[in-house]
Amino acid sequence: MNQQTFSSLKIPSKHRYCHGGILRRSSKGRGARPLSHKDPIHLLFKVNKIAVKGGLRSLRSFSLMNRVLKRYSAKFYVKVEQFSVQMDHVHMLVRGSRRSNLQSFMRVLAGQFAQTLTDTHSLKHEGPKVWKYRPFSRVIKGFRPYQTVRNYIQLNELEALGRPYSKTRLRGLSQEQLVELWE
Incomplete structure (x- = not known):
């Protein structure tokens, strides 16, 4: 049996390394989830505000x-380089040793958080779904995109702690502002 390659999929280059989230609604996000054990991965879990x-x-x-993040990152040998918890979503920058470990980590993290939050370990949850979409993931290729994602997650964390929100958040930040971002 031949192994499926990502280059054979008819996916626009903009979404080649992305999967999940709102992309699932279109055909762009319905292929196999691109994961890499060499490159970092930006994960986004979006929660349903009602739940x-x-x-x-x-x-x-x-x-x-x-607690759930620490426990399952150790269990599946996934290194969480950076994460930011917002009111309705969670950003993570992770690296994994194997594709299967990354898949299991994402599946178990979402499931265990939802079950523990709703106290439904043995019973079926009757209320609204905890997660709004499937987790969004993007493989980060290259150093500049990696730096951009790191700065973006850091900026999100500072905004959750009280920094004012701006629409042009990462566009045009000077070197001094980037240094200030990490202080």
Whole structure:
């Protein structure tokens, strides 16, 4: 049996290394999830606001996300380089040793967080779904995109802590502003 290559898929180059999230609604995000054990991966989990009262930054949800993240990143040998928990979504920059470990990490992290949050370990959850979309993932190719994603996640974390939001957040930041971002 031949192994399927990503280059054989008819995916526009803009979305070649992306999968999930709102892309699932179109044919662009319905192929195999591109994952890499060499390159970092930007993950985004978007929560349904109705299902999570108080948002993900509430004390219970925030500590729960941290515990689940630490536990399963160690179990599946996934290095979480950076993460930011917002009110309705979570950004992560991760690296994994194997594709199967990354797949299991994403599946178990989402499932365990949702089950623990809704206290439905043995019963079926009757309320609204916890996750709004499937996790969005993007393989980061190259150093400049890697730096951009790191700065973006850092900026999101600072905005969650009270920094004012701006539409032109990462466009045109000077070197001094980038240094200030990481202080």
